[in-house]
Amino acid sequence: MRVFGVVGWKNAGKTGLMERLVTEICGRGVTVSTIKHAHHNFDVDQPGKDSYRHRVAGAREVLLASGNRWALMHELAGEDEPPLADLLAKLAPVDLVLIEGYKRDDHPKVEAFRTETGQPLIALNDPTIRAIASNTDVDVSQPVFNLDDTAAIADFILAEVGL
Template sequence: MKVIGFAGYSGAGKTTLVEALVALMKQRGLKVSVIKHAHHHFDVDREGKDSWRHRKAGAYEVLLASDKRMALMREYEQPTELSVSDMLAQLDPAVDWVLIEGFKHGELPKIEVWRQQQDRLDKGKSQAPLYPHDAMVMAVATDANHDLPQTPTQPVLDLSQPQAVLQWLLDHADSLQYRN
């Protein structure tokens, strides 16, 4: 499997780009998995459903399965930070690509998604780009390449052209092969 991360600050367009890439890859007959970083409290279950009741009763894992879908939910008693490698190990190894959204400080090859409005302060923190100091940033996808805070040494991709981003990924597929 080939693995690439998409890193950037909230609102930069990571989800929109990953969504477009998944659709384009599927059109080409590629099998794609996605890992998405979520905040502390999220739920994929609904209150009152049997699976929710089993989790609330104390089950460590609940696996839901039908002829169309499978979902595994695992409850940690203590906060547990899984590494990207831990998460990748949970996926079907037969997939062609894994697109990872978030984990901007993870040690994996990534494309930084940068929008012009990121130059502003957000929640009191400066949104400095990753690409000048993160060797794992292989390219920068942006809608404002003339407004980047620093000129990248990495290739600059047009955020509004997911087909071109896909072509870049395909051209660099060998360097994105995951080796655990």
């Protein structure tokens, strides 16, 4: 599977860009899956639901299935967070996996950058960042796209991964 990431500081526009890229790239007939890294404790389950009760009772994995979708929740129970490569191996084959976050991993990335965050460009010190998607002009050696030019960013990503 080919992978490409979207990184940036909080409120830089990563999630919006990811959403638009998935829509754009899927619309071109390319199959896409995503991985989103969360830096905080999160829960996809709701208190009171059966699957939540199974997990809280001590189940290491809970698979929830219906006629529309299935989801597998795995409790780490004190183990270290698995590396990105291990998580990628759990996905069904697709043409492209878009990864939001994991800015310290070595896959190619585009950086979402907004001056309003007050943060510096990550790309200045990260050779894995191949392009910048920004709401302002930036002086870098990588290609710079308007943060809202989803089609151009998608073109760049697909060319980079050979699709």
